[in-house]
Amino acid sequence: MDRLGVVDEIFLRTHRGLGTPIVLQGLWRTADLVEPALLQQIYDAVRSGPLGRRVVRPRVPGARRGWRMNTRAQPLVFIEDPLQVPELLPWADGLGAELDPEFGPGWRLAAAWLADGGSVVVLTCSHVLADARGLAYAVDVALREVDAAEAAADTRAGSAGAGQASGASTDADRLPSPAAAEAGSRQSGVAVDPAAEPSSAQPTAARESDWADAFRQWSIVVSGTIRALRQGIPKRPVSSAPARAGGTELRVHSAVVQFGAAEWDSVAEEHGGTANSLFIQLVADLLWGIGFADPTIEASLPVDTRDEPRVDNDLAMTEIVVDRTDTPATLRAKARAAYERRISSPGGMPEQLLQVIPDRWAYTLSKGAGERDILCSNIGTLPDSLNTLGTHPCIGVAARAIHPGLTPAHLPRTRLSGYLCRSGEDYILSLTGLDPAIESGAALGELAVTAAARLGLDGTSW
Numbered sequence: 001m002d003r004l005g006v007v008d009e010i011f012l013r014t015h016r017g018l019g020t021p022i023v024l025q026g027l028w029r030t031a032d033l034v035e036p037a038l039l040q041q042i043y044d045a046v047r048s049g050p051l052g053r054r055v056v057r058p059r060v061p062g063a064r065r066g067w068r069m070n071t072r073a074q075p076l077v078f079i080e081d082p083l084q085v086p087e088l089l090p091w092a093d094g095l096g097a098e099l100d101p102e103f104g105p106g107w108r109l110a111a112a113w114l115a116d117g118g119s120v121v122v123l124t125c126s127h128v129l130a131d132a133r134g135l136a137y138a139v140d141v142a143l144r145e146v147d148a149a150e151a152a153a154d155t156r157a158g159s160a161g162a163g164q165a166s167g168a169s170t171d172a173d174r175l176p177s178p179a180a181a182e183a184g185s186r187q188s189g190v191a192v193d194p195a196a197e198p199s200s201a202q203p204t205a206a207r208e209s210d211w212a213d214a215f216r217q218w219s220i221v222v223s224g225t226i227r228a229l230r231q232g233i234p235k236r237p238v239s240s241a242p243a244r245a246g247g248t249e250l251r252v253h254s255a256v257v258q259f260g261a262a263e264w265d266s267v268a269e270e271h272g273g274t275a276n277s278l279f280i281q282l283v284a285d286l287l288w289g290i291g292f293a294d295p296t297i298e299a300s301l302p303v304d305t306r307d308e309p310r311v312d313n314d315l316a317m318t319e320i321v322v323d324r325t326d327t328p329a330t331l332r333a334k335a336r337a338a339y340e341r342r343i344s345s346p347g348g349m350p351e352q353l354l355q356v357i358p359d360r361w362a363y364t365l366s367k368g369a370g371e372r373d374i375l376c377s378n379i380g381t382l383p384d385s386l387n388t389l390g391t392h393p394c395i396g397v398a399a400r401a402i403h404p405g406l407t408p409a410h411l412p413r414t415r416l417s418g419y420l421c422r423s424g425e426d427y428i429l430s431l432t433g434l435d436p437a438i439e440s441g442a443a444l445g446e447l448a449v450t451a452a453a454r455l456g457l458d459g460t461s462w
Helices: 006-014 036-047 085-096 132-163 178-188 204-229 261-270 275-290 328-338 359-366 441-454
Strands: 023-030 053-056 066-069 077-083 107-114 119-126 253-260 296-304 315-323 374-381 392-402 416-423 426-433 459-461
Touching (some): 077 085, 085 392, 253 261, 253 392, 261 275, 275 296, 275 315, 275 328, 392 426, 426 441
Antiparallel strands (some): 053 066, 107 119, 253 426, 253 459
């Protein structure tokens, strides 16, 4: 049985109200209308792919939670009445609700036609199921399956020749109307495949696996704790939420800004930096531009630790301190040094401790770990398959995290999160602002374009 890692379980606790709720989202924009039949194909491919799984609890104390195949899925959302482009992100922000990686479907596919004649397709996924690179891998698998199915269908059609009637439409070419989809959602909440759930009776082999895993976990925890306690009682990591202007008002705003990759790389080289260090510089400058008064900014930097493509949360965190005299060149050196170390558990305690103690204790011990003033998540270059949806070239592909159901009680220390990915000939910067000084998503986008211009970058807001 595949089992959850420590990071997986941290994100799982947020679904139970223990921490800042967070889900991932990929957004694809096309210049033309994506047909409903293609959306259904993508939906079916995702449902049967790497994201088609859910969390199951072990039967032995100390064993880690595991993964079970699960092809249950939230209904496909399709908005045929065109959205105005400024409505795109607010609509997408609302797609993270009711995702449950343990007791219900953990992902949702939605699409809308836009008033400018284009489309947007959005895949929203619980962070328990995957990190950003894992989500990109899952979509790559799904889109390749769709392309392969289309190629096979073309081959069959060609061999069948003119004997097959053409031009007739079938029910498979159409999705249910939004009203019908909503009615179906009210009836069952999910689309269910009768073969989606294996028997609830856990096989003997799985129980034996639980015993072996529990023994391994407790061995690591006990021996690691003894070693750590020899150095004294460790301190819990400290994290403080930002001071709230206007009382407890919660403000969360999103923006996406697109840049030419050639210009971005050229500006980074001119400053003696890299695409990544320029990214960090831009997000830090943006926070100062918003009104952050401190002379230094602490930045958390996720590090991809996977050695092969997979959907798991294969990431660690490191950190750097950015000051007002930094440049992309100095940040390049700071980041390079930071990637050689990781933010670890306090006092050297084994991280597996968080998997064998009750969830509330684990939340208390890990609360705020990895949170800094800004988050700079460089997702990297997306697979080429993500640059098109069927026959529709994408004019922009963004990846980001959102916080559905966030309350002031779980407001993180992080004031501004940036997510950078490269798709084709563009870099796309997605921003999630939690600083109370940010008035709106449009204002955040304008501030980002202005901050980028100071560095010599020409950006366009979605």
